[in-house]
Amino acid sequence: MSDTASEPVSSAVRELVDANHILFDQGVVDGFGHVSVRHPSRPDRFLLSRSMAPGLVTERDVLVFDLDGAPVEPGGPAVYLERFIHSEIYRKRPDAAAVVHSHSPAVVPFSAVTGTKLRPIFHMCGFLGAGTPVFEIRDFAGSESDLLISDGRLGAALAASLDQGPAVLMRGHGSTVVGSSLHQAVFRAVYTEVGARLQTEAMRLGPVTYLTEGESAATTKTNNTQIDRAWNLWLKAARTRSMAT
Numbered sequence: 001m002s003d004t005a006s007e008p009v010s011s012a013v014r015e016l017v018d019a020n021h022i023l024f025d026q027g028v029v030d031g032f033g034h035v036s037v038r039h040p041s042r043p044d045r046f047l048l049s050r051s052m053a054p055g056l057v058t059e060r061d062v063l064v065f066d067l068d069g070a071p072v073e074p075g076g077p078a079v080y081l082e083r084f085i086h087s088e089i090y091r092k093r094p095d096a097a098a099v100v101h102s103h104s105p106a107v108v109p110f111s112a113v114t115g116t117k118l119r120p121i122f123h124m125c126g127f128l129g130a131g132t133p134v135f136e137i138r139d140f141a142g143s144e145s146d147l148l149i150s151d152g153r154l155g156a157a158l159a160a161s162l163d164q165g166p167a168v169l170m171r172g173h174g175s176t177v178v179g180s181s182l183h184q185a186v187f188r189a190v191y192t193e194v195g196a197r198l199q200t201e202a203m204r205l206g207p208v209t210y211l212t213e214g215e216s217a218a219t220t221k222t223n224n225t226q227i228d229r230a231w232n233l234w235l236k237a238a239r240t241r242s243m244a245t
C-alpha cells in the first residue's frame with residue numbers, strides 16, 4: 001500500500017509482524033489479541049493487522065489506521081472489532097508508541113476479583129508499580145454488553161482508566177499494555193502475564209512482599225536497558241517455531 005512504501009514504514013511493518021509472532025510464541029495472544037505500533041512519520045496514524053490470528057500475520061496483512069480507528073484505505077479486508085483500544089490510547093497518550101491487547105490467561109483472574117491488585121512481586125515486573133487499574137465496562141456499556149471495546153466511546157473510557165500508566169486490566173476480558181517503543185510494549189505484555197502467574201503462586205504460599213515504589217522505579221529503569229536481550233531471544237524462538245512461513 002502507498003502509505004507503507006517508505007523505508008521507516010517498511011521497517012515498522014516488519015517489526016510489527018515480528019511482534020505478532022513473538023506474542024503468540026510467548027503465550028500472550030492466541031487466536032485473539034492484537035498489537036499495534038504508531039506510524040513512524042504520522043503520529044495521527046498507526047499500523048495494525050487486519051482481523052486475523054496474530055501468529056499468522058504477514059507484512060501483507062498490516063493496515064494503516066487513523067485515530068478514529070478507521071482504515072486509511074477504505075474497502076479493504078475485515079478489521080479487528082477492538083481497534084478502538086489502539087486508536088483512543090494513541091489519541092490520549094502521545095508517549096505511547098505501541099499497544100498490546102490480549103486475553104493472556106494468568107492476568108484475567110486479577111480483572112475479576114476485588115481486593116487483590118496485580119502488583120510487582122519480582123523485579124522484571126517493576127513497571128507495574130503500585131498496582132494496575134481495572135476497567136469496568138459495565139460503567140459505560142451496562143450489564144448486557146459483549147465486553148468488547150467496539151467503538152470510540154468505549155475506547156476513550158478505557159484510555160481514561162489506563163491514564164498515564166503502563167497497563168490496564170479489563171474486567172472479565174483481558175488487559176492492555178502500552179510502551180514507549182514496540183519492543184517495550186511486547187516486553188511488558190510478556191512480563192504482565194509472567195507476573196500474574198507468579199503473584200498467584202506466591203499468594204497461595206502466604207502473605208506477599210511486593211516491590212516498593214522505589215524498587216519499582218529502579219528495576220524499571222534497569223530493565224529498560226535490557227529489553228532487546230529478551231526481544232532477540234523471543235524473535236529467534238518465534239521464527240524457529242513459526243507457523244507463518
Ligand SMILES: [Zn+2]
Nearest residue numbers: 082102173174
Ligand atoms: Zn479483547
